[in-house]
Amino acid sequence: MTDEIDFTMMYVTHDAFRRDLVRLEAAVVDGRAATREVRAGWDNFTDQLHVHHTVEDEWLWPRLTERVKDRPDALALLADMEAEHGRLDPLLEEFGGALEANAADLAARVETLTAVLDQHLEHEENEALPLIQEVMTPADWKEFGRAMARRQGVKGAAAYVPWIIDGISRDDRRRFLANLPAPVRAINRLAWTPKYRRRRLWNPTESGRLAPKAA
Ligand SMILES: [Fe+2]
Numbered sequence: 001m002t003d004e005i006d007f008t009m010m011y012v013t014h015d016a017f018r019r020d021l022v023r024l025e026a027a028v029v030d031g032r033a034a035t036r037e038v039r040a041g042w043d044n045f046t047d048q049l050h051v052h053h054t055v056e057d058e059w060l061w062p063r064l065t066e067r068v069k070d071r072p073d074a075l076a077l078l079a080d081m082e083a084e085h086g087r088l089d090p091l092l093e094e095f096g097g098a099l100e101a102n103a104a105d106l107a108a109r110v111e112t113l114t115a116v117l118d119q120h121l122e123h124e125e126n127e128a129l130p131l132i133q134e135v136m137t138p139a140d141w142k143e144f145g146r147a148m149a150r151r152q153g154v155k156g157a158a159a160y161v162p163w164i165i166d167g168i169s170r171d172d173r174r175r176f177l178a179n180l181p182a183p184v185r186a187i188n189r190l191a192w193t194p195k196y197r198r199r200r201l202w203n204p205t206e207s208g209r210l211a212p213k214a215a
Helices: 008-029 036-067 072-100 106-135 138-165 170-178 182-199
Strands: none
Touching (some): 008 170, 036 072, 036 138, 036 182
């Protein structure tokens, strides 16, 4: 159906957040939390999450609110989305401080952060995306993508694109890259991904790839 919104960009972004928290947990368990690469992985994770939530809060939820003004259930859901973002902010702040101090309770903190973020992402995917599918159009969704790109700028895109495809499945990678203009795919291959790999975020293994976590 041509009038269906394709949520690929949202799903691959959410999956990259989940993947980073799995990597963070592995780093904490292995006693690598104080390494430069893990701290750089954390900084990138919080930057990506900040951009993602800011554009949702400033662009997506307000536009959705206009479309569902007379639907209390939908308005309550959108209030939940904002409240869940608000609940994550102090947790992220506190975790950053604990990581900096290499606190003894990092493992428990990762567990809490993962539970809160997972709950939010699932809630958004299970309830907000179907609402978006119902009341928005593919043209609206494109506009949301443009708002995201404007917020990221070229520097942000240079970090975002290789971060998304780091460890992604072949199918998701194909779907994700198909959403990007050809020149962006080319610059990613030639410049952004090589630079991203050199940063070795989260302290990857010798092969340059993180071992996948057992399901
Ligand atoms: Fe999202």
